[in-house]
Amino acid sequence: MLEQLAPNQAVEILESSPLAMLLLDHAGKVRACNRAMLELIGESGHECPDKFSSISGAVRLSPLLGTDTLVRWIDPNDRMRILEIDVIPLKGKDAGSVRFYRDVTSRQEVERERNQLIEKTRELSLKDRTLTSLLNRRGMLLLLEPLVARSRRYNNPLSVVMLAISTQQKDISLLDKVAELLMDQLRWADLVGCNDQHDFILVLQETERDDAVKLSGKLNKHLAQLADNQLNHRINIYYGITDCRKNDNADSLLHRAQSALEAACGNGRGNLHVL
Numbered sequence: 001m002l003e004q005l006a007p008n009q010a011v012e013i014l015e016s017s018p019l020a021m022l023l024l025d026h027a028g029k030v031r032a033c034n035r036a037m038l039e040l041i042g043e044s045g046h047e048c049p050d051k052f053s054s055i056s057g058a059v060r061l062s063p064l065l066g067t068d069t070l071v072r073w074i075d076p077n078d079r080m081r082i083l084e085i086d087v088i089p090l091k092g093k094d095a096g097s098v099r100f101y102r103d104v105t106s107r108q109e110v111e112r113e114r115n116q117l118i119e120k121t122r123e124l125s126l127k128d129r130t131l132t133s134l135l136n137r138r139g140m141l142l143l144l145e146p147l148v149a150r151s152r153r154y155n156n157p158l159s160v161v162m163l164a165i166s167t168q169q170k171d172i173s174l175l176d177k178v179a180e181l182l183m184d185q186l187r188w189a190d191l192v193g194c195n196d197q198h199d200f201i202l203v204l205q206e207t208e209r210d211d212a213v214k215l216s217g218k219l220n221k222h223l224a225q226l227a228d229n230q231l232n233h234r235i236n237i238y239y240g241i242t243d244c245r246k247n248d249n250a251d252s253l254l255h256r257a258q259s260a261l262e263a264a265c266g267n268g269r270g271n272l273h274v275l
Contacts, residue, residue: 020101026094042076135193144250158244159212209243
């Protein structure tokens, strides 16, 4: 079908194409280009080969002649452009090739924004909606699972403390202060999160259960000082403590910590229960 086109018709089709085009000989030297290519390089009204053969043009335009099929290129207006390049070899001995350039800058920006939104949504889905600095239970399960697997494989100690605050005026400001204190007192490798009831979950790496009990006593003193210095009412604090065992997974470990906390709360006073 295309063979029936007259040469001048074929030329007009290529000249009017919205895709920028370069014709290269077998040595890689530019022999021709269309109007879209001249507009892309900011040289409308000039001869294309002359621009590519000049020293300044060769330096600025050389990325367009490389082997990459997707290039980032600074156009004459100092704008970053992302170009998708298709190279089509021509038939015949020493026939050269045709290169087509598609500007995908907008598409790439849309994809980047979409990926950022997906990542943000994923991050929000793992964070508590009220205490945004803390992981929710889903986030804790996701990060805890490889720690449990590592503990079981290498027999490394791993403990979990679940902490509940009981007060007549349990509000967000109180929870924020407690969350800040917990993150300040724990090591960088430890995890701090909360469940839907805003009970705090502490994952303590390389920590034996007895050491988790000692840490809970230390935290209890700091929380009591927090209540005395910044709150106008008394708080009761409950601790449920457990450690990772042979057949545990992340869910079973958190479930046992929750059971320990419920047992501590069942005592009717600020207390600690180890399970």
